[in-house]
Amino acid sequence: MKKIHYREWGIESPRYWGLLAVLGVVLAVAGLATLYMEHEGHWVTGMNNQIVWGVPHVFAIFLIVAASGALNIAAFGSVFGKKIYKSLGRLSGLLAMALLVGGLLVLVLDLGQPSRLIVAMTTYNFKSIFAWNIYLYVGFLVIVAVYLFTMMERKANKYYPAAGLVAFVWRLILTTGTGSIFGFLVARQGYDAAIMAPMFIIMSFAYGMAIYLLVLMFTFKLDGRPIGDKLLLRLKNLLGIFVAAVFYFVLVYHLTNLYGTENHEYEAFILRDGGIYTTLFWGGWVLLGMLVPMGILFHPGLGRSRGAIVAASLLVVLGGIVAMYVIVIGGQAFPMAIFPDKIIIESGFYEGVNGQPLHYAPSLPEFLLGLGGVAVALTATFVGVRVLKFLPESLADEVVDPHHG
Amino acid sequence: MSQKIDQERRQFVSVAGLAAAATAVAPGVFLLGGSAEAEPRTDPVTDKVRYGMLIDTTKCADGCSECVTGCEKENGLDLLRMPEGADPEEWDRQRPRWMRTVKVKDRLTGRVSTLPMMCQHCEYPPCVDVCPTGASFRRADGIVMVDRHICIGCRYCMMACPYKARSFIHENIDRQLSIAPRGKGCVESCNFCVHRVDNGESTTACQDACPHGAIVFGDLNDPNSEVSKALREKANTQLRADLKLNTGVRYRGI
Numbered sequence: 001m002k003k004i005h006y007r008e009w010g011i012e013s014p015r016y017w018g019l020l021a022v023l024g025v026v027l028a029v030a031g032l033a034t035l036y037m038e039h040e041g042h043w044v045t046g047m048n049n050q051i052v053w054g055v056p057h058v059f060a061i062f063l064i065v066a067a068s069g070a071l072n073i074a075a076f077g078s079v080f081g082k083k084i085y086k087s088l089g090r091l092s093g094l095l096a097m098a099l100l101v102g103g104l105l106v107l108v109l110d111l112g113q114p115s116r117l118i119v120a121m122t123t124y125n126f127k128s129i130f131a132w133n134i135y136l137y138v139g140f141l142v143i144v145a146v147y148l149f150t151m152m153e154r155k156a157n158k159y160y161p162a163a164g165l166v167a168f169v170w171r172l173i174l175t176t177g178t179g180s181i182f183g184f185l186v187a188r189q190g191y192d193a194a195i196m197a198p199m200f201i202i203m204s205f206a207y208g209m210a211i212y213l214l215v216l217m218f219t220f221k222l223d224g225r226p227i228g229d230k231l232l233l234r235l236k237n238l239l240g241i242f243v244a245a246v247f248y249f250v251l252v253y254h255l256t257n258l259y260g261t262e263n264h265e266y267e268a269f270i271l272r273d274g275g276i277y278t279t280l281f282w283g284g285w286v287l288l289g290m291l292v293p294m295g296i297l298f299h300p301g302l303g304r305s306r307g308a309i310v311a312a313s314l315l316v317v318l319g320g321i322v323a324m325y326v327i328v329i330g331g332q333a334f335p336m337a338i339f340p341d342k343i344i345i346e347s348g349f350y351e352g353v354n355g356q357p358l359h360y361a362p363s364l365p366e367f368l369l370g371l372g373g374v375a376v377a378l379t380a381t382f383v384g385v386r387v388l389k390f391l392p393e394s395l396a397d398e399v400v401d402p403h404h405g
Numbered sequence: 406m407s408q409k410i411d412q413e414r415r416q417f418v419s420v421a422g423l424a425a426a427a428t429a430v431a432p433g434v435f436l437l438g439g440s441a442e443a444e445p446r447t448d449p450v451t452d453k454v455r456y457g458m459l460i461d462t463t464k465c466a467d468g469c470s471e472c473v474t475g476c477e478k479e480n481g482l483d484l485l486r487m488p489e490g491a492d493p494e495e496w497d498r499q500r501p502r503w504m505r506t507v508k509v510k511d512r513l514t515g516r517v518s519t520l521p522m523m524c525q526h527c528e529y530p531p532c533v534d535v536c537p538t539g540a541s542f543r544r545a546d547g548i549v550m551v552d553r554h555i556c557i558g559c560r561y562c563m564m565a566c567p568y569k570a571r572s573f574i575h576e577n578i579d580r581q582l583s584i585a586p587r588g589k590g591c592v593e594s595c596n597f598c599v600h601r602v603d604n605g606e607s608t609t610a611c612q613d614a615c616p617h618g619a620i621v622f623g624d625l626n627d628p629n630s631e632v633s634k635a636l637r638e639k640a641n642t643q644l645r646a647d648l649k650l651n652t653g654v655r656y657r658g659i
Contacts (some may be wrong), residue, residue, distance in 0.1 A: 041589045043488050045573035048498035052560040052573060112558015119555050123538040130537035130561050186648060187531060187567035338522070338568055338644055339509050341659075343516070348473065348505035350498055351569055359498060371568060387493025 001398050004087040006389035009283075009382070011222045016386060023379045026245075029374025034109050042112065044365065051332045051349050051360035056110035058324040059370030062207065063103030064137070064178055065200055065319070068171040070142065071096035071142035075152075075171075078164025084231060084400050088165075088216070090390040093148040093184060095215055095381055096171075096208070102377030104137055106369055129180045134331045136174040139173065142261015143167050152389065156189075179308060182327065189266040195256070199249040206242035210316035215311040215378075217310060219385055220395070228397030236309045241315055246260055247290045258369035265355065267372035269327065269334045274357065280322050289319010309403035370391070419479055446603055447504075452640035455528075455547035456597050456623035456653060458609070459635050463521040463658035464619035467508070473519045475614025476504040479598060481582035487575045501572030501587075503595040504611060509659070514654040518659050521611065521620070525644060526568040526653030532571065541592075547625070547653050550596040558590040567645045570594045596620065625653065 009016070037044055047054040074092035077085035108114050125132045147167045179200030208215040210353065213235055220227050257263040270281055293312040295302075302308040334350020335344070347353050361393040385391050392399070460647040476481045480503055487496045504523040510516070526549045530540045533549065540556035543549045549565055551562075551571075563571045571594040579585050598609040612620040623632035636655060643652040 041490070041576040042573065043491055043499050046495075047573075048495070048575070049501065049563070049572050050498060050569075052563040112560070112592070116557045120557050120559075121539055123555055125533075125536050125539035126536045127534050128561070130535060130559065134537065144603065181561075184535070185565055187565055187645075189607070204406040272557075293652065322459050332564070336567060336569060340645075340647075341513070342511050343439070343658075344507055344521075346471065346506075346508035348507070349502050349569065351507065361495075
């Protein structure tokens, strides 16, 4: 294994600025959409008093979950001592921070009172998992920044393993917190389950890895830097294993629910009768988001094709967003069991008359805000790799593989 | 801590206010006849009382929603107007409700009951547990409400409430009552007409509005209160009793 050299992203200026310009347009449109929603109030969105968290939460939670997952690649290098991943650590840290900032921005801008962020930062109810999460998110940014510093500054190198361990443990706690936002909700049938926390952790492994692979291949391809098969195939195998693990958790979650009679109606809703939510669950999350990518990644021929790896990663990302939609929106659309042994036949407040799901039609500005979060994450990443030495000059087999030659 | 500060501030303001008032209106004090309406507000809220309510659904008439009308008038919910350009159907889903009527049918017997639903004023409210800033809080006297000065509009309480009791303000507000201030982007719900309670009144607007006497409000800690007597007299139940939230609102006949 040779010494790894890092260099700023060297693509030609017009290409770089063109890329930023495209992202800038997305950001501008997202900004306008956000201003519109803030100015008018949430009535211009599809959200209502039944579906209180809409598409912005879908994007925000996806990005936050993916953020903690993107840090795993660095952890494989420092915590688990896998030398081959060490060279990937810098981008891993940068991407993790960028994704988290993007997700948090969406979350904050969807608040009813975003200007009261200072209240959220100064007034705490420590029984609230949301309040803990504020600490976990801010702490994550600080810890990963320090971790990056120990990677990039030679004098701080000796603290690198310790920083890596702290960052890895912190990211596990952070995703536990994110999953527990739902796990702790006793009122709703689809949530209120301890499995939400570990399920979110394993989802973060998959989504973070998929995004990492896409960004890595994109930045390297554009700059003409080589990625050897050895490393790429390892990464894609890991992605396949992570997706399989998500599949396992989804299976256990639903099987456990199916065993208890009290959850039969909820399961029937998601798995069979839920209309758009059923379609998204089977078609988007299970088929396109898990089975197809697993098929590609583990296929002896396709799994070695770079185009197919990119397609599989894109599908995992898409499936992840769909998964969040099914969890966040589907979980709310299923009427709460306020009267478990009764059927509601009339209601003055839309609470699932005759078990009907609650209505939500997402609006364009909500999607734009969500995409804005993605654009923030990508912009931060591209600017980061351009101005600082995040990317290795080469990830060719002879550079990264300790056993090569 | 913040409660303590609030109380101290309240006491200070009252003392200062009384002093100022005494100087200013002393000459006319006899003419005013000693209006003492603000008196109870000087006392801190205590847990010696726990406010609660009994709803006798056997008295509720099918199609009646007088309690809802009374509530909306009292708390200024009837002043809200649909934003220009909004879809009436969508707006109806977004319009806030503190109270609504629900008609339920027993799955086994087919028995139909009509009942009003609102915040159940839990002893252990999930909305208070999840609120990141503590804006969602439970007063010592059992009233669960939202401090709209520190509500950031995250809607986590709405996710957590098992009774769908809370509403988010989706629109700009141009008309409101001083007793029930509201603002775009905050969450609110039934507060047992807390302004009445704090003024020493003993009924809520929904109770006053009910033509059938189906709603009784009062102090659950006082064995001699009307609500305590009524609760003792016949069987009643709390909604989602399995959650063990010890709700302040109880139902009879369902």
